Amino acid sequence: MARTGDPARAVTAPALSTLDFALDRSSPVPLYYQLAQQLESAIEHGVLAPGNLLGNEVDLSVRLGLSRPTVRQAIQSLVDKGLLVRRRGVGTQVVHSQVKRPLELSSLYDDLEAAGQGPTTRVVRNEGVPAQADVAAALGVAEGGEVTVLERLRLTHGQPVALLCNYLPAGLLDLDGARLESTGLYRMMRASGITLHSARQTVGARAATGEEAARLDEKEGAALLTMQRTAYDDTGRPVEYGTHVYRASRYAFDFQLLVRG
């Protein structure tokens, strides 16, 4: 299956002309967004194959009955996602395979969004405490001020995978234990109108202490993966600070980086 050279045969997608984009002008969903979604779906389903040209923007806008800026906005959003490439004098083409789903920041979502079927969560601790120095600094509150501490043990298939310790500003959220075990922290935040925007993470490794080993069913000294994270909402306010420890034998971070042009 040699796929070495193959100089990106630039064929205009034959299906594109017959592809019917259903644009609903009465819908509250923006036109550029409708178009972007349908293009993305066409790429995902292989209707638009890697290397296919999209046809120039002017023609496309005429055929769709949209203005060129609107079509550009749709295309641009897919370029940002890494699905399309624009080249002056050439055209817009579907990116050369690979790298399908950018994984939606999996490490962040996996951790905050419990749910699913395999993974379960046991809430070990959930109470208000005075903030230690590092917590206070991360959450932007006074040292000794009240914060909520949340300790959870995460398991998959009955086996422990991670120890999660999170701190939240006091009163940010109603942390019902039962819902936490079934719903996950991230969904509870979202349901409370908190929009996550960015997070700063540090990922490292170290040997397990005796207590960690006992809780995670590892031997003392086993390699653990550690992660510290501070998450911010869309106003830049810190909403979560956490220290997580993972069994390296059962867990790894898997994520996609996009280089900003």
Add this chain to the structure above:
Amino acid sequence: MARTGDPARAVTAPALSTLDFALDRSSPVPLYYQLAQQLESAIEHGVLAPGNLLGNEVDLSVRLGLSRPTVRQAIQSLVDKGLLVRRRGVGTQVVHSQVKRPLELSSLYDDLEAAGQGPTTRVVRNEGVPAQADVAAALGVAEGGEVTVLERLRLTHGQPVALLCNYLPAGLLDLDGARLESTGLYRMMRASGITLHSARQTVGARAATGEEAARLDEKEGAALLTMQRTAYDDTGRPVEYGTHVYRASRYAFDFQLLVRG
């Protein structure tokens, strides 16, 4: 230093009206980009403080002698970077402190862009070899086809930090050993006209083998941080596949995630 509530006093930046944005219409640099840079600089230097309103887009465009879409494009780019927040009916304001520099994908750049003063690199191996199965799959070449293998030892302050093993498609690059040690892989790629676009990474941990321990000046069984990465250029073509091992006692990944709206 309690900075708890402080309900984001929405004050229009007093300095904004006197801020002189120097827009050069004869410059090849796009106007929206010039504006974005100057806004970013103003935010960075504290001229625009967190929470400050930017003033509405229409006024701003009139005052700058630009059209509204152009001003919007500048603002949007800073919103994407997480420096500004837009709210309907409210306005655009500087994000509420924290999270200044998104670190420019440091883990990727740190690794590829050697240079600097502290870190040095020793090239241990640099030759063409037949691709093993995992390498072939990652780089999209035939199994057994020729690829370039590159093994490097990275040191800071004379101490070993990491073992880097990278595979590149054969003939992609002129890998001059001397330049590799001083310049770094990433810069050499960029100089060859290769534009990095995205990368897929897996970060984990494990205990050091005897050989790794010897090379990294650790004890056998010490916790190591591991990373596998496949990097792609802007056409989606894989340009690098690597397996890296770091001394956990001296290295951690530090990066910023932006949640895509």
Add this chain to the structure above:
DNA sequence: AAGTGGTCTAGACCACGAG
């Protein structure tokens, strides 16, 4: 009611890359 950003239009000219 007033003000804000969100979307959309119908043009225009330019710079770059391919042939």
Add this chain to the structure above:
DNA sequence: TCGTGGTCTAGACCACTTT
């Protein structure tokens, strides 16, 4: 030379938030 995307304009109407 010609076609492509890159940039820019000067409007318009709408939805949402605050007062």
